[in-house]
Amino acid sequence: MAKKPKKKPSDNTIAQNRSARHEFSIHDDYEAGMELQGWEIKAIRHGKVNLTESYVFLRNGEAFISGMTITPLQAASTHVVADPTRVRKLLLNRRELDKLAGAVNRDGETIVALSMYWKGSWVKMKIGTAKGKKMHDKRADKKDRDWQRDKARIMKNANR
Template sequence: MKEKSEGYKVISDNRQARFLYEILETYEAGIQLVGTEVKSIRAGKVNLKDGYAILRNGEAWLLNVHISPHQQASEFFNHEPRRTRKLLLRRDELRKLIGKVEQEGLTLVPLKLYLKRGWVKVSIALARGKKIHDKREDIKRRQDKREMQRAMKRSY
C-alpha cells in the first residue's frame, strides 16, 4: 500500500487576519465538505479573507469562506460558494472555545486551509481585534526590521 506523505500543503493563507487581529491560540480543525468543494480546494480556488467561525448549539461553524464552484461539474451537482460549513473539533476543544468566546468576547478566524495526509484541514485562531494604534505599531516595527536588514546587507 502507498503511504500518504506526513507533510502538509498550504492551499490558502489568510495574511490579513494577522494584521487585523491579535492571535492568542490556534487550533486545527477538519471541515465537513462535499465532493466538488474538495476538488476546488485541491485546485486552490479558496478565499479565507472574509471568513470567520461561530459557535452555535455546541458546534463550530465556518462562515463566509468562498470556495469556487468546480469547473468540470454541472450546475446541478455543484456546491454553493459561500455556504456555512461545519468545523470538526474535539469536544474538549469546543468547550474551551465556547467559554473563551462567550466570557472574554474573543472571535474565531481562519488562518490557513491546507491538506494534511489527504485530509482538508483549517487552522482557526482565537483572536482579539486590534485597535488602530496597534496596527500602526506593527507597521512601524515591520519597517524598522526591513531597514535593519537593508543596512546589514550593505555592510557586507
C-alpha cells in the same frame, strides 16, 4: 542508469487569510478538520478558495465557518446544487470546543480562519482566537516590521 530527479517538498497551503493578521492580534490557534462535499474537494484541488471574509461561530456546542467561498468548477456534476458560500461544519475535539467557547464568552474574543492546507489527503483549517486591533496597534506593528527590516539591513552591511 540515470538518477531520478528529487521532488521538491510541495507547499501544502491551499489558501491564507492575510488580512486576519493585519486586523486581529491572534492569541491561540487550533487545527480543525472540515465536512466537505465532493465537488468542494475538486474545487479546492484547483485552488478556488477564498478565506478573506470568513468567520467561525459556535452553535449548540459545534463550530461552523461562514463566509468562506469555494467556487465550483464548470465541469461539476449537473445533479449537485453547488452553493459556494454555504455554512460548513468544523471538526474539533470537545476540549478544543470548550476552550473556544470560553474564549468567546468570557474574554470577548473572535474566532477567525487563518489558513487552509493539506495534511495528507485531508483538508485542514487553522483557526485562531483573536482580538481586534485598533488603528494605533496597526501602526505600531508596521513600525516594528520596518525597524526589523532596517536592522537586518544595517547588520548585513556592518558584517561586510
